[in-house]
Amino acid sequence: MSKKYKAIVIGTSAGGLEALVKILMPLPKDFSLPIIIVQHISPDSDNYMTQYLNSVCDINIKEADEKEKIKAGNVYIAPPNYHLLIEENFTLSLSNQEKVNFSRPSIDVLFETAAYAYGSTLIGVILTGANNDGSKGMKLIHNFNGLTIAQDPKTAYVDNMPLAAIKATKIDYILPLEKIAELLIKIHSGQKKKK
Amino acid sequence: MSNINIDNQNINLEISLLLEAIFNKYGYDFRNYSKAHIKRRILHRLSLSGLDNISAMTHKAIYDKNFASQILLDFSINVTEMFRDPDFYFFIRKEVIPILKTYPFVKIWHAGCATGEEVYSMAILLKEENLYDRTQIYATDFNAKVIKSAKDGIYSIKNIKDFTRNYQKAGGKESFSDYYTANYNSVIIDNSLKKNIVFSEHNLVTDSVFAEVNMIICRNVLIYFNRDLQNKVMNLFNDSLVPGGILGLGTKESLQFLEKGKNYNCIDLKNKIYRKKYNV
Incomplete structure (x- = not known):
């Protein structure tokens, strides 16, 4: 793990809220890698999920705003009914273009734009979910030599999404949720020591 | 590398x-x-x-x-629906219509109207509030093809269920089916809703002010522009709006970081509805 990572993207769908709690809750307050998340949600939902996650986690979690500069130590969640894109100048963009993989926000849209922006310094994480959104994005992250992580399908609430990603590309780590959190913390503290 | x-x-x-x-x-x-x-x-x-x-x-x-x-x-940004974000239209009906009613004649500019669904939504709302007959709506988009289909007002019948639900959530007072005629797989918007709407090509990036208006609706267009272009378009809006005029943006758009933002009061934070100050 000699490489220095600059950002983490996470995609999840059915069963995602519980999975996100298990990954985000263990992260310490000084966890400085920005995390950008797409969770499939109904277009009518309010920002309950963001508020809930922010209330139970130590790190700062907020809904993504357009043109927002991605800052270390923040977690950004795609708003309902908007795609979340990452610009190559590391700001966030929103779009309400047509659904991708029947989803808006779509994980592929986030992951692909993140891969272009961060290249090999990106970590992509795919979690529980019922369709194959995110697998094209994971493939691009891998092609850019980023790190790919999938939730172990055996431990997923719904296994289609991690299975689709594992089928689509090389996944560097296939782990249960607790171990994913541990791995992210390990990567982060390894990078901090080197500074 | x-x-x-x-x-x-x-x-x-x-x-x-x-x-x-x-x-x-x-x-x-x-x-x-x-x-x-x-x-x-x-x-x-x-x-x-x-x-x-x-x-x-x-x-x-x-x-x-x-x-x-x-x-x-x-x-083109061509994803839209009738009464999209019903809360927005509910607020317009409850809080903005009374303001517009104080004018003898109302001009509305719908900028970036795409295929027109939201223009007709506004026309329906104005009609139900007895304001349509003294309103002129300018509906513009940069794309000629898109403006053509907005003018035609023909939509797929499979969307009608969603449109009807939105209409009801937005505080609709009548039966939504009164506003269109179904024909096989499509519906056509009633002609009475079209009579005070002018559809035309207008490019926010390169064209200039064409009228002084009481309200501008421009939803989910600015999010596709970089900050410089957002400021430029906002100047255009600012020059077009009368003092006390209304500006309706998309749910995730905001005047907070734009130069002209200080000229406006936010009257509905959730739905991003702004009112231009009088003394600017």
Whole structure:
């Protein structure tokens, strides 16, 4: 793990809220890698999920705003009914273009734009979910030599999404949720020591 | 540097050359749009086109007008629905209509109206509030094809269930089916809703003020622009709005970081509805 990572993207769908709690809750307050998340949600939902996650986690979690500069130590969640894109100048963009993989926000849209922006310094994480959104994005992250992580399908609430990603590309780590959190913390503290 | 990073740099260069060619040849300027959005649209078109690379697309766009017009359509923001975000229309009905009613005659500019669903939504609302007969709506979009279908007002019947639900949530007072005629797989909007609407081409990036208006609706358009272009368009809106005029934006758009933002009071934070101050 000699490489220095600059950002983490996470995609999840059915069963995602519980999975996100298990990954985000263990992260310490000084966890400085920005995390950008797409969770499939109904277009009518309010920002309950963001508020809930922010209330139970130590790190700062907020809904993504357009043109927002991605800052270390923040977690950004795609708003309902908007795609979340990452610009190559590391700001966030929103779009309400047509659904991708029947989803808006779509994980592929986030992951692909993140891969272009961060290249090999990106970590992509795919979690529980019922369709194959995110697998094209994971493939691009891998092609850019980023790190790919999938939730172990055996431990997923719904296994289609991690299975689709594992089928689509090389996944560097296939782990249960607790171990994913541990791995992210390990990567982060390894990078901090080197500074 | 790895090959894939060099490829990405080359792709970005090719994209900027394509945008330059479209601007120089056809006058449509996408150079200040969100780059991530434009890149996705171009790569999508590239994969459908069977062409080898973006430079080949540029060549084709210069020589083949139909291909260029397909790219313009790709760049259009054409996802919309009737009474999209019903809360927005509910607030307009409850809080904004009483303001508009104080004017003898009301002019509304719907900028970036796409295929017109939200224009007709506003017309329905104004009609139910007995204001439509003294209203003029200017509905504009940069894309000629899109404006044509807005003017036609023909929509797929499979959307009607969602539209009806939105209409009811937005505080609709009548039966939504009164506003359209169903014909096989489509519905056509009633002519009485069209009579005070002028549909026309207008490009927010390159065109200027054309009327003084009491309300501007421009929803989910600014999010596709970079900050410079957002400021430029906001100047255009500011010059078009009367003092005390209303500006309705998309749910995730805000005047907070724009230069002209200080000229406005937010009257509905959730739905991003603003009112221009009198003393600016």
